[in-house]
Amino acid sequence: MLPVSGSFACMARTKRQHFFLILILGALTALAPFSIDMYLPGFPAIAKDLHTSIAEVSLSLSSFFIGVSAGQLLYGPLLDRFGRKRPLHIGLVVYLLTSLGCVVATSVEALIVLRFLQALGCCACTVAATAMVRDLFPVEDNARVFSMLLLVVGVSPMLAPAVGGYVTEFLGWHYIFIILTVLAAVILAGSYWGLPESYQPDPSYSLLPAPIVRSFLFVVQEWRFTTYAFAGAIVFAGLLAYVAGSPYVFLEIFKVSGTQYSLIFALLAAGLIGAGQVNSLLLRKYKSEQIIRAALIFQAITGIILVTGTSNGWVGLAGTLGLIFVFLSCAGFIFPNASALSMAPFSKHAGSASALMGALQMGLGALASVAVSLLSKSDHSTFPMTGVMAACSLLALGILFTGSRVIRYRAGSGKVSL
Known part of the structure; x- marks a missing residue:
């Protein structure tokens, strides 16, 4: 099946719908940077609480990078086979569950594994958002749309480290992952009700x-x-x-x-x-x-x-x-x-x-x-x-x-x- 025509979809949307569509796609793209930048200031507190070193805690960042890199290759075929929204929602649910797991992690080894699984869920957002830009907008407008998404993504390095630092200082590092869980839940709700299915499932696509x-x-x-x-x-x-x-x-x-x-x-x-x-x-x-x-x-x-x-x-x-x-x-x-x-x-x-x-x-x-x-x-x-x-x-x-x-x-x- 072919995707929704970008030109037709663009013409059919009002300015308000266009704004919220960009906002949701930007939020999907920004989830991974937020997941990285927000917990960096919490490294010393995490190391102290889990009775380990900062170097060991940094392995949870490495496992996240590995999960994001490898997971994107997994979601690409799934998006072409089952459409964009179903794999996206499954990925967000995985992210939600593993974020809650990070909240209650009692060892650095558990945190490393959970961050890897969290990345596998998170990368569905990045892949789906990029594919949906190609589906929903005319090709000649894609660069302009990606520029707008960059504006949303850019909030992460400007706000996330400061937010993570204050949360760690006043509430504890566990609340960083609680905030990420709430953020993912909001994005899941927004994508469920606010995003159109831009590519119909293709049963002929083999997995x-x-x-x-x-x-x-x-x-x-x-x-x-x-x-x-x-x-x-x-x-x-x-x-x-x-x-x-x-x-x-x-x-x-x-x-x-x-x-x-x-x-x-x-x-x-x-x-x-x-x-x-x-x-x-x-x-x-x-x-x-x-x-x-x-x-x-x-x-x-x-x-x-x-x-x-x-x-x-x-x-x-x-x-x-x-x-x-x-x-x-x-x-x-x-x-x-x-x-x-x-x-x-x-x-x-x-x-x-x-x-x-x-x-x-x-x-x-x-x-x-x-x-x-x-x-x-x-x-x-x-x-x-x-x-x-x-x-x-x-x-x-x-x-x-x-x-x-x-x-x-x-x-x-x-x-x-x-």
């Missing part, structure tokens, strides 16, 4: 391993997906390199206070969010391909200046903040356009494409954060963070230019995969 693998292979053989999904995922890896390395760089090297670090984190996140909204305005005049190319070139140049300047001591705290602000702002232009261009070729396989794109982002992002951690063991400077950030932007730029040439060649020779 056997071989057909699923063929479906994923079909997606990666599309050069437009491979080019923009990989470029966007590697830029996302650069973002997670910043997230992983920023506590050491700002708290240990530049000696800012915990409160100052929270303000810095929020300020830099504002660059990412603001750029996403400016992107919506630029799309009125420029194509997504033009914007993403310019943003990646500028980000790569900024990454080179950042790693060179900080490694040689040419820039201090203010200069470092300014360069990272520009770097993250470039990412705000790249993410929505990369997502839209990756999903554009697909209708029937949108669920699988969304799953692959999400798995690439989390998988490469996890590798980047591990690289920062490993480099930091022997190099106690800004280089582990800034070096990985610069490397990611340069690699993404190389993939974009190489892939774009292949796309133009295939289009010119008539070798089109779809």
Whole structure:
């Protein structure tokens, strides 16, 4: 069965319905970042309460990343087989139950397992939201919609750590997971009553391993997906390199206070969010391909200046903040356009494409954060963070230019995969 026509669906919606649709899709996309950012300030309290170390508690973050990355590959075929809403609701119920399990966890081992299962439920939200954007909106509007979703997602790094810190201090870390449970319940209710089923179940879609693998292979053989999904995922890896390395760089090297670090984190996140909204305005005049190319070139140049300047001591705290602000702002232009261009070729396989794109982002992002951690063991400077950030932007730029040439060649020779 074909999805609901994006153009028709858009025309049939009122402005009020359009607003709530974007709000619900944004909330689905933001659940995973909230699940990560809100409990980070609670690490010391969790370690003390469970009689373990912060390093052991951090394994629950690693298990969450693994669950999100692997789970997206699971939900892609389910979304194409059973429609968007049923797998989404099942995932949210799993998230609810495991969040309650985290509340009553009495050992770090239990918390690690529960966070993995919580991630398996959570990633249904990300995959479904991305696929539904492709289903419900015209292809030419997808980048603009993803920019609006980025505005909702951007609330997480600005609010979640502060909320988590206050909740831990005044109520205890257990209440972080109670809040996440309530948040998931609200999102479940909103998606149940407020989201249309954008893709009717397709009984012909097989869930056997071989057909699923063929479906994923079909997606990666599309050069437009491979080019923009990989470029966007590697830029996302650069973002997670910043997230992983920023506590050491700002708290240990530049000696800012915990409160100052929270303000810095929020300020830099504002660059990412603001750029996403400016992107919506630029799309009125420029194509997504033009914007993403310019943003990646500028980000790569900024990454080179950042790693060179900080490694040689040419820039201090203010200069470092300014360069990272520009770097993250470039990412705000790249993410929505990369997502839209990756999903554009697909209708029937949108669920699988969304799953692959999400798995690439989390998988490469996890590798980047591990690289920062490993480099930091022997190099106690800004280089582990800034070096990985610069490397990611340069690699993404190389993939974009190489892939774009292949796309133009295939289009010119008539070798089109779809």
